Amino acid sequence: MAKPDDPETRRAPEVSRRDFLRGTGAVISAGIVAGSEVLQAKDTSAGAKILGPDKVPIALRINGTTKSLSLEPRVTLLDALRNELELTGAKKVCDRATCGACTVIIAGKPAYSCSVLAIEAQGREIATVEALAQGGKLHPVQQAFVDNDAQQCGYCTPGFVMACKAFLDKHPNPSVEQVRKGLGGNLCRCGTYVGITHAVLQAAKQMKGGRAHA
Amino acid sequence: MQPLDYVAPRNLAEALGLLKAKGDRARVLSGGTDLIVQVREDKRRVALMIDVKRIPELMELRFEAGRGLTLGASVPCYQLYESPELVKAYPGLIDAAELIGGKQIQNRASFGGNVCNSSPAADSIPALIAHSAVCRIAGAGGTREVPIEDFCVGPGKNVLKANEMLVSFFIPSPPVRFGAHYLRFIPRNEMDIAVVGCGVSLELSRDHRKFVRARIALGAVAPTPLLVESAAALQNQEVSEETIARAALAAQGAARPITDMRGTAEYRRHLVGVLTKRALRKAIERAKEA
Numbered sequence: 262m263a264k265p266d267d268p269e270t271r272r273a274p275e276v277s278r279r280d281f282l283r284g285t286g287a288v289i290s291a292g293i294v295a296g297s298e299v300l301q302a303k304d305t306s307a308g309a310k311i312l313g314p315d316k317v318p319i320a321l322r323i324n325g326t327t328k329s330l331s332l333e334p335r336v337t338l339l340d341a342l343r344n345e346l347e348l349t350g351a352k353k354v355c356d357r358a359t360c361g362a363c364t365v366i367i368a369g370k371p372a373y374s375c376s377v378l379a380i381e382a383q384g385r386e387i388a389t390v391e392a393l394a395q396g397g398k399l400h401p402v403q404q405a406f407v408d409n410d411a412q413q414c415g416y417c418t419p420g421f422v423m424a425c426k427a428f429l430d431k432h433p434n435p436s437v438e439q440v441r442k443g444l445g446g447n448l449c450r451c452g453t454y455v456g457i458t459h460a461v462l463q464a465a466k467q468m469k470g471g472r473a474h475a
Numbered sequence: 476m477q478p479l480d481y482v483a484p485r486n487l488a489e490a491l492g493l494l495k496a497k498g499d500r501a502r503v504l505s506g507g508t509d510l511i512v513q514v515r516e517d518k519r520r521v522a523l524m525i526d527v528k529r530i531p532e533l534m535e536l537r538f539e540a541g542r543g544l545t546l547g548a549s550v551p552c553y554q555l556y557e558s559p560e561l562v563k564a565y566p567g568l569i570d571a572a573e574l575i576g577g578k579q580i581q582n583r584a585s586f587g588g589n590v591c592n593s594s595p596a597a598d599s600i601p602a603l604i605a606h607s608a609v610c611r612i613a614g615a616g617g618t619r620e621v622p623i624e625d626f627c628v629g630p631g632k633n634v635l636k637a638n639e640m641l642v643s644f645f646i647p648s649p650p651v652r653f654g655a656h657y658l659r660f661i662p663r664n665e666m667d668i669a670v671v672g673c674g675v676s677l678e679l680s681r682d683h684r685k686f687v688r689a690r691i692a693l694g695a696v697a698p699t700p701l702l703v704e705s706a707a708a709l710q711n712q713e714v715s716e717e718t719i720a721r722a723a724l725a726a727q728g729a730a731r732p733i734t735d736m737r738g739t740a741e742y743r744r745h746l747v748g749v750l751t752k753r754a755l756r757k758a759i760e761r762a763k764e765a
Contacts, residue, residue, distance in 0.1 A: 308489035311523065314478035334481035334524070337511070357512045359666065361579060370553070370582040376511045377583070380481050381504070381526055424578070445665030446577015 312380065319380055323348070324392035330379070338382045339363045339374035342389060350390035350419040361447030364420035365389050371427040371446070390419040393426065401467040402426050405460035413451035421447045425461050429468055435461065476515045483526040487533075487613055487642065490525055495615050495638045497523050503640050505533070505549040506583035508576065509592045532642050533587070538564065543647040546608075548587025548640075552580075565646065566761055567655030567674050571602035574659065577666050587641050590626060593633045594668075596695035600627065601674030602657040604692035604702050608646045614639035624692070627699035652679040652687075654762030656754045659694070660746050669695045670738045673726070673750035675706075679714065679762045686712050691722065691751060696730035696743050703729040719755045726751040 313334035321328050321338075323346065330345050339356075342348040342365070351374050354362035358376040365374045366388040393400035399407070402425045412418040421444065428435070428443040435443065440461045449457070481504075484490040494501055500522040504510055513519040527533045528549050535547040536554055538561060546555075552572040555561050562569050568586075575584055575598050589599040590610070600623065608623040615638050623644070627633050635641065649655070655676035661667035672694030678687040691706040705725040712718045732743035 308486075308492070309482050309484045309529075311480050311482045311493075313480040333478065335476040335479050335514075337476075356515070358508045358576075358580065361577065364579055367582075371579045372582055373508070373579045376508050378481065378504075378507065378511065378524075381483070381507075381528070428578070441664070443578060446579040448666075 317380070320383055321379060321387060322385065323387045324389060325386075332379050334378060334380045336379050337375055338365070338377040338379045338387070341379035342374060348389050348391050351423075352416055352419060354416060359448070360417070360420075361424060362417050362420040364423045364447065366423055366427050369427070369430070371424045373446075388423070390423055393422065400426065402429065402460070402464040405464035405467070406457070409456045409460040409463060411453055411456035411460040413449075413453050417447060417449045417451075421449070421457060425457075425464065429461065429465055433465060433469055435465055437462070476511075477517070477521065479514070479521055480523040481526065482523065483529050485529050487530055490527055490530060490640065491613060491615055491638065493523070493525050494640060498637045501525055503527050503591070505585045505588040506551060506580075507588075508580050508584040509588060527640070535643060539648070540564075541648050543645055546586060546644045546646060548591075548643055549585045550587075551583055551585055553578075553582050555586075556581075564649055565606055565655070567602040567605045567657045567676055567758075568599075568646070570655075570657040571598045571674070574598060574665075586644065590623070590644075591633065591635065591641055593627045593629075593631050593699070595627075595630050595697060595699055596669045596672065597700060598657070598659060598669060598672055598694065600700035601672050601692035601694045602655075603644065603646070603674075604700060605655050605657065605674035605676040605690050606646050606649075607676070607690065608644045610644055611642045612639050613642045618642070620645075624700070624702040629698050649676075649765075650678050650687075651765065652681070652683070652762050653677070653765055654679075654758035654760065656757040656761065658750055658754055658757070660750060668737065671695050671732075671743050671746040671750055672700075673747065673754045675751070675754040675758050677709070677755070677758050677762060679759070683763055684714055686710060686714060686718070689722070689755075691726050691754075693726060693730055693747060693751075695737075696732040696747055698731075701729055701731075705729060714759060719752050722755060723748040723751040 316331040316333050319330045319332045352362035354360045356375050358373045363373055363375040364371050368385045402422050424444055424447050440458050502521040504524040504526045514521050533547045533549040535545050536550050537545045555572040556569050586599040589597045603623045610621045610626050612619050657674040659669035659672040674692040677689040686709045689706050689709040691703040693701045703726045727744050727747045730747045732740040734740045
């Protein structure tokens with residue numbers, strides 16, 4: 262859901278949000294003062310540089326290519342993908358590390374992109390659902406979701422697909438119990454879990470058949 | 476989300492210098508599964524996030540058989556259960572690592588973060604108490620060690636001063652005929668906050684008939700996770716259903732639960748009895764196999 266400070270709702274650049282806030286009451290400005298104090302302290306030590314709160318250059322390895330961006334340190338990987346890179350496969354649903362709709366694969370492991378800062382994801386291989394289909398052909402996990410009617414409204418689906426992909430890479434011969442446990446980090450409000458379980462088992466069989474998508 | 480600064484120091488001294496300079500406006504970032512959500516929801520004001528995942532001590536995972544495990548505060552949960560020797564040596568910790576959130580959480584979240592978040596319902600803490608973990612804390616004035624059962628002082632509150640940080644846990648190597656278990660009650664199958672959590676560890680005599688020692692820890696039934704002091708009385712007691720029932724009563728006596736959205740105080744006290752028995756039975760089974 263959109264909040265006032267949500268990057269999705271603060272795209273109009275004429276007056277930056279921070280400029281606007283500078284003119285408002287004392288309660289909010291306390292946070293800004295803290296920010297500018299930090300700014301003054303920069304470069305005083307020989308160690309790692311303090312970055313922010315304004316935009317800094319950030320390079321992300323996404324689906325095999327390096328993307329150079331300019332982002333504030335507070336921007337999450339999910340917001341960077343959706344708002345800066347137009348990769349809207351990962352969905353913003355709970356935005357609080359609970360539902361799994363924003364799942365991407367970071368360095369081979371599924372992660373909630375809503376609770377990873379883009380700045381800390383630098384230097385790691387990030388895979389999103391957009392990279393799964395190859396040459397117009399769906400990945401076996403995607404095809405299995407279609408074949409087993411493993412979605413209803415579809416909002417949780419890209420996150421589920423990525424969680425399934427990461428799960429099957431690690432467990433090529435899963436039991437139903439392992440599937441349930443392995444996908445416990447994704448929620449479907451429509452309740453399509455039975456279809457999803459079937460889809461995972463089908464995809465497991467097909468992925469063992471060929472390494473085309475490995 | 477609040478505007479914030481970010482820094483990723485590469486050594487402990489640098490991180491401590493930053494904490495000293497920024498005080499309580501700075502916050503240590505590990506997996507971020509609690510912190511990033513709290514900052515976004517304005518439950519915590521943070522001007523500077525100090526990402527400590529590049530500091531070697533925080534990412535250390537070193538097991539010396541016969542001595543113990545050094546578990547860096549930022550080591551993600553999955554690294555525990557992906558290590559066969561840790562699965563064997565620290566069953567209670569593994570139980571907790573496998574049920575904190577789903578896979579996506581376990582791939583990021585650390586025991587150190589879970590402990591510093593200091594929720595009374597934190598899953599890692601009763602397991603760490605059962606395994607007699609010690610917290611290694613670093614500050615500007617040097618380092619100190621605090622037993623895990625003394626780390627939390629209230630909901631969301633702990634012994635860390637503004638210029639201190641948790642660096643690692645030291646968890647002694649278990650003796651022979653040792654078993655441990657952590658379990659919790661939640662109304663769902665996955666991804667929930669404990670209504671009650673219970674961690675136990677025990678050591679059996681050579682003939683498996685007596686307890687050499689036992690520890691029982693509870694979560695979500697007091698302002699902080701609890702060590703049940705009276706469980707020390709299990710020493711030299713016979714391994715029997717009767718003794719287990721007495722231990723469950725002792726645990727119920729130690730619990731000081733409240734009524735909230737997850738359950739009434741009465742319900743929680745009942746669960747303490749049920750979970751303590753289950754945890755002890757499982758730990759005994761594991762000790763016999765060990």
